[in-house]
Amino acid sequence: MTAVGLAPARARRRLSPALLAGIIIFGLSLALAIAPGLIAPYDPTTFDYRALLQPPSLAHPFGTDNFGRDILSRVIWAYSIDMQIALFATLFPVVFGTAAGALVGYYGGIWEPIFGRVVDVVITFPFLVLVIAIVAVLGPGLVNMYIAVSAVGWVFYARLVATEIKVQNRLDYADAGRVMGYGDVRIILRHLLPNAASPVLVYWMTDMALAILLGASLGYLGLGAQPPAAEWGLLIADGKNFMSQAWWITIFPGIAIVVTGFGFSLLGDGVADLLRPDS
Numbered sequence: 001m002t003a004v005g006l007a008p009a010r011a012r013r014r015l016s017p018a019l020l021a022g023i024i025i026f027g028l029s030l031a032l033a034i035a036p037g038l039i040a041p042y043d044p045t046t047f048d049y050r051a052l053l054q055p056p057s058l059a060h061p062f063g064t065d066n067f068g069r070d071i072l073s074r075v076i077w078a079y080s081i082d083m084q085i086a087l088f089a090t091l092f093p094v095v096f097g098t099a100a101g102a103l104v105g106y107y108g109g110i111w112e113p114i115f116g117r118v119v120d121v122v123i124t125f126p127f128l129v130l131v132i133a134i135v136a137v138l139g140p141g142l143v144n145m146y147i148a149v150s151a152v153g154w155v156f157y158a159r160l161v162a163t164e165i166k167v168q169n170r171l172d173y174a175d176a177g178r179v180m181g182y183g184d185v186r187i188i189l190r191h192l193l194p195n196a197a198s199p200v201l202v203y204w205m206t207d208m209a210l211a212i213l214l215g216a217s218l219g220y221l222g223l224g225a226q227p228p229a230a231e232w233g234l235l236i237a238d239g240k241n242f243m244s245q246a247w248w249i250t251i252f253p254g255i256a257i258v259v260t261g262f263g264f265s266l267l268g269d270g271v272a273d274l275l276r277p278d279s
Contacts, residue, residue: 019270025263032076033083040073044230053246063248065238071248075256077230082260085142085215085224086208092150094204097157102188102196104158105165115162122155131214132223140223149214153207160203164196198275205268209261216257232257 032039048068056063062071104115122130134148168174169192177187212232218224219233227234232253239249 016270016273018266019274022263022265022267022270025259026267029079029083029260029263032079034080036077036080040070040076042070042073044069044074044077045228053242055246056248062252063246065246065249066242071235071252074230074235075232075252078232078235078253078256079260081142081225081229081231082212082215082257085145086211086264088142088146089149089211089215090153090204090207092146093153093207094157094200096150097154098161098193098200100154101158101161101163102165102193105162106169106184106188106192108166112162115158119155119159122152127152128214128217132218132221135218135223140226142225145215145218145224149211156207157200157203161193161196161200164199165192168192168195198272202268202272202275205264205271209264209268212257212261212264216253 046069048064048070051060051064051068053066054060054064054068060070060072062075064070065074100115104111130152131145131148134151135144138144138147165188173191174187177191182190215224215231216233216236219231220237221233222237225231225234235253236250239246239253242249
């Protein structure tokens with residue numbers, strides 16, 4: 001294929017519907033997380049006993065809960081917490097896991113079987129069960145949730161990076177760097193990691209969607225964000241006893257979880273398509 005033929009193909013790939021939809025959803029979610037007070041029509045924690053369990057209306061588009069709090073405002077303010085969960089629940093795993101995986105993949109030797117045993121121990125137990133167990137020991141709250149997720153989640157990034165680094169380390173450019181006298185740190189940071197970063201970036205975006213689901217699950221169980229904070233899992237838990245008479249308390253936070261998670265997934269798919277080599 002000629003260079004002229006490649007340009008339109010790359011442009012079409014950059015403008016793929018999945019990537020555009022993911023960027024739009026992510027951008028709106030980020031805006032709601034950064035400035036919820038400028039968008040939400042009411043204070044999310046203010047009780048209004050004159051508006052208990054009101055259905056969706058012009059005054060309250062998402063209805064109100066059993067304390068008269070506006071559900072739309074609480075859903076909007078929850079973006080700041082749940083987007084924070086998406087970032088901080090994955091930031092340490094991706095950084096530490098990438099570093100550990102790069103070292104294991106590059107040096108191999110005795111570190112490879114040791115790391116293999118660590119991976120076997122972690123994947124033997126369901127991820128959610130391990131996180132719940134750690135949070136139960138440390139106590140409920142967002143910080144302890146981040147610690148629990150980080151203590152387990154780094155292994156998956158490390159396994160992915162180790163595999164990619166092993167592949168890259170066998171290629172000619174890595175041998176050329178060693179022949180030219182480059183140190184191990186320079187070869188890993190300047191040459192191997194950049195070429196192994198694409199799958200890590202795609203996995204990170206997908207993992208952010210899973211982190212939102214995990215944060216909502218732990219919030220629903222009372223192990224994540226704590227009242228009176230507005231968080232989607234907490235909102236769903238608040239409405240579980242009112243499903244027959246006030247479905248909106250649970251449904252709208254659930255829709256927010258699905259849409260935001262779907263946005264991260266679309267963004268990850270779009271970036272994966274963008275980074276895929278031309279055939």
